[in-house]
Amino acid sequence: MKKVAAVSIAMGLACVGFAAQAADPIKLADVCELSGGGAPVGNNWKNAIDMAVAEINAAGGVLGRPLEVTHLDTQTNPGVSRGVMQKALDDDPYIVLGPIYSSATMVDLALTQQAKVPEFTGGAAAGITKQDDPYIFRMALGQTATIPKVVNYLKDKMNVKTAALVWVNDDYGKDGRDAFTEEAKAKGIQLVSTISTEAAQVDFSADVIKLKDAKPDVVFVYTHEEESARFLKEARKENLQAAIFGDTTLLDPKVIALAGDAANGIRGHLSLSAGAPVDAIQDFVKKFQAKYNYVPDHNAIQGYMTIYTIKYLTTKIGKLDREAFAKAMHGLTITPKDEPGILMETSWDNTGDIDRASFIAEIDDGKQKIVETLPKLHH
Amino acid sequence: MAGLLQLLSSGLATGAIYALAATGFTLLWQASATVNFAQGEFVMLPAFFVLASMQLLGLSFGWSIVVGVALSIVVLGLLFKRLLVDPLSRYGFMPLVIATIALGLFIKEAVKTSFSAEALPFPALVPPIPVHMGDVTLSLQDISIFVFAVIAVAALQLFLTRTRTGRTMQATAQNRALAVILGVPVSRMILYTFLLNAALVSLASILVSPIYLAKFSNGESLGLIAFTAAIVGGFNQVRGAILGGFVVGIADNLTAAYISTEYRSALPLVLLIAIILFRPQGLLGRSEERTV
Numbered sequence: 001m002k003k004v005a006a007v008s009i010a011m012g013l014a015c016v017g018f019a020a021q022a023a024d025p026i027k028l029a030d031v032c033e034l035s036g037g038g039a040p041v042g043n044n045w046k047n048a049i050d051m052a053v054a055e056i057n058a059a060g061g062v063l064g065r066p067l068e069v070t071h072l073d074t075q076t077n078p079g080v081s082r083g084v085m086q087k088a089l090d091d092d093p094y095i096v097l098g099p100i101y102s103s104a105t106m107v108d109l110a111l112t113q114q115a116k117v118p119e120f121t122g123g124a125a126a127g128i129t130k131q132d133d134p135y136i137f138r139m140a141l142g143q144t145a146t147i148p149k150v151v152n153y154l155k156d157k158m159n160v161k162t163a164a165l166v167w168v169n170d171d172y173g174k175d176g177r178d179a180f181t182e183e184a185k186a187k188g189i190q191l192v193s194t195i196s197t198e199a200a201q202v203d204f205s206a207d208v209i210k211l212k213d214a215k216p217d218v219v220f221v222y223t224h225e226e227e228s229a230r231f232l233k234e235a236r237k238e239n240l241q242a243a244i245f246g247d248t249t250l251l252d253p254k255v256i257a258l259a260g261d262a263a264n265g266i267r268g269h270l271s272l273s274a275g276a277p278v279d280a281i282q283d284f285v286k287k288f289q290a291k292y293n294y295v296p297d298h299n300a301i302q303g304y305m306t307i308y309t310i311k312y313l314t315t316k317i318g319k320l321d322r323e324a325f326a327k328a329m330h331g332l333t334i335t336p337k338d339e340p341g342i343l344m345e346t347s348w349d350n351t352g353d354i355d356r357a358s359f360i361a362e363i364d365d366g367k368q369k370i371v372e373t374l375p376k377l378h379h
Numbered sequence: 380m381a382g383l384l385q386l387l388s389s390g391l392a393t394g395a396i397y398a399l400a401a402t403g404f405t406l407l408w409q410a411s412a413t414v415n416f417a418q419g420e421f422v423m424l425p426a427f428f429v430l431a432s433m434q435l436l437g438l439s440f441g442w443s444i445v446v447g448v449a450l451s452i453v454v455l456g457l458l459f460k461r462l463l464v465d466p467l468s469r470y471g472f473m474p475l476v477i478a479t480i481a482l483g484l485f486i487k488e489a490v491k492t493s494f495s496a497e498a499l500p501f502p503a504l505v506p507p508i509p510v511h512m513g514d515v516t517l518s519l520q521d522i523s524i525f526v527f528a529v530i531a532v533a534a535l536q537l538f539l540t541r542t543r544t545g546r547t548m549q550a551t552a553q554n555r556a557l558a559v560i561l562g563v564p565v566s567r568m569i570l571y572t573f574l575l576n577a578a579l580v581s582l583a584s585i586l587v588s589p590i591y592l593a594k595f596s597n598g599e600s601l602g603l604i605a606f607t608a609a610i611v612g613g614f615n616q617v618r619g620a621i622l623g624g625f626v627v628g629i630a631d632n633l634t635a636a637y638i639s640t641e642y643r644s645a646l647p648l649v650l651l652i653a654i655i656l657f658r659p660q661g662l663l664g665r666s667e668e669r670t671v
């Protein structure tokens with residue numbers, strides 16, 4: 001009798017242990033810009049990640065295990081970001097999410113590569129995927145995809161002959177400047193003024209006055225959210241006549257909210273948008289708004305897609321294997337039919353660059369209005 | 380030429396903000412030998428008082444300004460003096476300097492925690508309407524910032540030179556011991572200086588926030604530039620601080636337009652070094668004398 005009881009207790013304990021192991025969460029580390037200049041993008045990204053994680057956990061998790069995400073703040077400072085990334089990696093996460101800013105990603109990616117932990121970045125700088133790093137994957141369209149689309153549109157649809165470029169002096173801005181300068185030259189658009197600005201710059205008066213003197217057909221603005229809003233307000237204040245065009249960030253809802261009327265009339269390329277004429281994105285926007293009471297930006301959509309990408313591929317592999325995950329990401333295409341949470345058909349190439357359809361939008365009465373859909377670059 | 384005039388106009392508007400903050404630096408130094416390294420955060424905070432009045436109390440923008448300025452005068456004037464400056468000033472210059480640096484950090488973090496780390500839109504007193512004058516297009520917002528600041532500074536100068544209280548404040552600044560012997564209520568005069576500084580930074584905050592947006596970190600660069608402007612103009616003269624503000628504002632714009640946008644943020648420091656080397660008392664400052 002005693003033997004039976006002992007065996008029963010041992011089996012019971014074993015079952016409890018197994019159950020506990022089976023329910024162990026899959027740890028994800030989110031290293032992003034929760035304060036400082038990048039706070040608008042970081043908080044959008046974070047909120048959408050939390051939403052996707054909650055949805056997946058409510059539906060039973062991934063491979064029967066819940067996802068657990070830890071958010072760490074880079075303070076929009078690449079130096080801080082490196083320390084925070086190391087802290088995140090010390091906790092042995094399955095996947096790292098973020099950062100969003102290219103400058104932070106550039107200093108962090110060596111750490112994730114060394115630790116062999118796949119990293120999903122929101123960074124768009126062309127250099128990110130030129131590091132021969134098999135563990136880095138974009139969620140934002142890279143500059144090698146967006147800038148050619150922008151310049152083609154300026155030349156073919158807006159008949160632009162002269163352009164001015166306003167760029168932010170960091171990795172994101174420098175790569176954008178180089179890509180735009182090269183593409184504009186190739187397409188025969190004359191660059192009449194190139195203005196460097198600083199991250200967190202507050203006074204744009206001299207910059208706008210220089211642009212007025214240069215009299216370009218279009219000003220291409222390649223700065224971060226808050227600086228973009230300040231630039232637009234200054235451009236309106238100084239009555240800048242040239243058309244203003246941007247890429248994704250310039251048309252961000254946060255920029256529109258901060259710039260107010262000054263944002264009306266600007267145009268730009270959007271890699272993703274809450275106003276995109278895609279049913280799945282519209283459903284996501286409704287859920288996000290119901291939960292957080294504001295319109296999500298492209299970073300939120302990307303954050304949401306990231307979690308569902310992880311869910312899809314991990315389920316497909318059938319185990320938690322970082323190396324297999326990273327290998328399978330290269331050349332992967334996920335369609336909404338495969339995984340509804342991906343929202344739009346998305347592909348990654350051998351370098352980790354992403355490819356998706358994108359949009360041209362105009363700000364009308366404080367709202368993004370999609371005026372054209374551009375197909376995937378490699379369709 | 381049109382571009383130069385626009386740069387000057389815009390530089391004057393920017394300089395006016397620096398001048399208001401720099402004047403506050405000078406006032407506090409003259410009255411109580413306090414170098415307030417939280418001055419930038421003092422310029423940042425009133426905008427959040429106004430926003431809080433609008434969001435939490437549901438007041439109109441006009442009434443929120445009234446509440447915001449009143450709160451600023453109490454917090455950044457009265458409480459700043461009573462809770463920080465008075466207890467620490469007896470221990471000399473350095474503890475107070477360190478304390479104001481700590482205060483600046485505290486204000487910044489408190490705003491970040493209570494409001495948001497993100498920039499917030501702030502309503503404008505004057506809409507950004509362009510004003511055409513021949514070939515030159517100026518901004519009504521720039522003109523209004525300049526006019527408001529000039530009125531404030533002129534009123535301050537009139538108060539200090541033409542009223543009994545103002546002259547008594549000057550006497551206190553020039554020779555505190557003698558002022559005490561003559562029966563001047565020195566403590567009250569010093570308090571007035573702190574209240575005046577709070578009023579000046581409130582005005583600067585309300586004027587600049589529609590353009591810079593309301594953000595917890597706005598004080599970082601403003602404080603440094605205003606401090607530099609005060610030294611460039613003359614730390615012991617209000618009119619020097621005003622001149623310093625305009626010089627830095629205009630020079631900043633001209634540098635960005637004609638020399639280099641990349642190195643514009645270095646300009647105030649270059650000016651600072653040049654002034655320290657060649658005219659340590661500042662453009663209008665005096666080597667020894669102290670006046671408000």
